[in-house]
Amino acid sequence: MATCSIEDVLAKAEKDEAEKLKSITVIKEQDLEFDPGNMLAFDKNPPDIRQFREKKKDDFLRSLARDNAQLLINEMWKLPTERVAEAIVAKLPEPTTRLPREKPAPKPRAPTKWEEFAKLKGIQNKKKTNLVWDDVHKEWKRRWGYKRAKDDTKEWLIEVPETADPNEDQFAKRNKAKTERVAKNELNRLRNIARSQKIKVPGVGLAPTAQQSKSELGKAMHVAKMSTASVGKFQDRLPKEKAPRNTGKRRKFQPLIGDFSTEKQRQLDILNIMDSKKPRLDINKAANKQMREEDMESRKKTGPGKKGQKGRKGKFSGKKSKAPKLAPKGANSRKLNKQKGKR
Numbered sequence: 001m002a003t004c005s006i007e008d009v010l011a012k013a014e015k016d017e018a019e020k021l022k023s024i025t026v027i028k029e030q031d032l033e034f035d036p037g038n039m040l041a042f043d044k045n046p047p048d049i050r051q052f053r054e055k056k057k058d059d060f061l062r063s064l065a066r067d068n069a070q071l072l073i074n075e076m077w078k079l080p081t082e083r084v085a086e087a088i089v090a091k092l093p094e095p096t097t098r099l100p101r102e103k104p105a106p107k108p109r110a111p112t113k114w115e116e117f118a119k120l121k122g123i124q125n126k127k128k129t130n131l132v133w134d135d136v137h138k139e140w141k142r143r144w145g146y147k148r149a150k151d152d153t154k155e156w157l158i159e160v161p162e163t164a165d166p167n168e169d170q171f172a173k174r175n176k177a178k179t180e181r182v183a184k185n186e187l188n189r190l191r192n193i194a195r196s197q198k199i200k201v202p203g204v205g206l207a208p209t210a211q212q213s214k215s216e217l218g219k220a221m222h223v224a225k226m227s228t229a230s231v232g233k234f235q236d237r238l239p240k241e242k243a244p245r246n247t248g249k250r251r252k253f254q255p256l257i258g259d260f261s262t263e264k265q266r267q268l269d270i271l272n273i274m275d276s277k278k279p280r281l282d283i284n285k286a287a288n289k290q291m292r293e294e295d296m297e298s299r300k301k302t303g304p305g306k307k308g309q310k311g312r313k314g315k316f317s318g319k320k321s322k323a324p325k326l327a328p329k330g331a332n333s334r335k336l337n338k339q340k341g342k343r
Contacts, residue, residue, distance in 0.1 A: 035097045
């Protein structure tokens with residue numbers, strides 16, 4: 001039996017290990033074309049048909065894929081890298097190859113009104129823990145949902161406020177308020193979905209009730225007249241129909257979300273007015289006011305004119321009235337009045 005030295009055993013082990021761990025250098029007749037943005041590699045080298053026939057198809061395709069993947073990884077390591085949370089990350093450039101796609105890429109969701117307001121004012125959401133301490137039960141409970149902490153719906157006694165009606169059911173009032181809050185949140189959720197999909201949201205309008213009051217019927221009639229294409233311009237009125245009230249332009253406030261520069265300029269103008277020592281004076285308005293005051297003082301000094309006095313005297317000095325004189329009160333006053341009236 002032939003003896004083998006330790007050197008031969010170590011050489012054989014190194015050879016087996018080298019076969020398992022192939023080299024990262026791969027030699028190709030033509031260089032591959034790379035698109036690092038999409039992490040793609042294009043191999044234009046024609047496959048060796050003899051090796052494809054001699055070897056197994058799976059082994060040949062696996063070795064070819066391994067070599068191309070190794071070349072792609074070598075190309076990725078040439079890109080600039082950075083360390084993120086104990087990991088090395090490569091910064092990918094913009095892709096150069098347009099990949100086919102069945103449908104267009106989805107557009108980003110439109111932000112809600114609260115998200116726009118928070119971004120404008122710099123409000124950041126703070127993460128809250130799911131569990132909070134309940135002082136009543138002396139244990140940790142959920143912040144929201146089933147078996148939550150400080151659940152006021154489980155109370156069997158509710159204190160009646162001083163300004164509330166003592167005969168009012170506070171439990172029904174609380175349930176009604178909760179139902180309204182849920183409905184309002186659902187309406188806001190649907191409005192946000194409609195805004196993100198650019199769909200016009202219809203108004204709430206008039207809710208139907210069993211018995212409508214006179215004001216509600218008048219409002220419904222006015223809404224029906226204004227819902228035409230001409231906004232009620234050519235609608236005829238009834239003979240005794242009165243003009244609707246409170247239909248003019250109401251006071252409009254500035255929106256909370258808008259151009260930040262205009263809000264900044266408005267605040268600066270207010271500060272300039274407050275800081276200025278001299279008050280703002282409208283010369284035309286002050287002159288007109290002064291003229292009116294002088295005119296009023298001159299009228300008070302001179303008194304009423306002659307025309308006014310003549311008019312007062314002439315009011316009582318005219319022709320005598322032709323109305324018949326009434327007899328004094330008495331038993332025969334009615335007869336005398338009838339006789340004079342006939343004459």
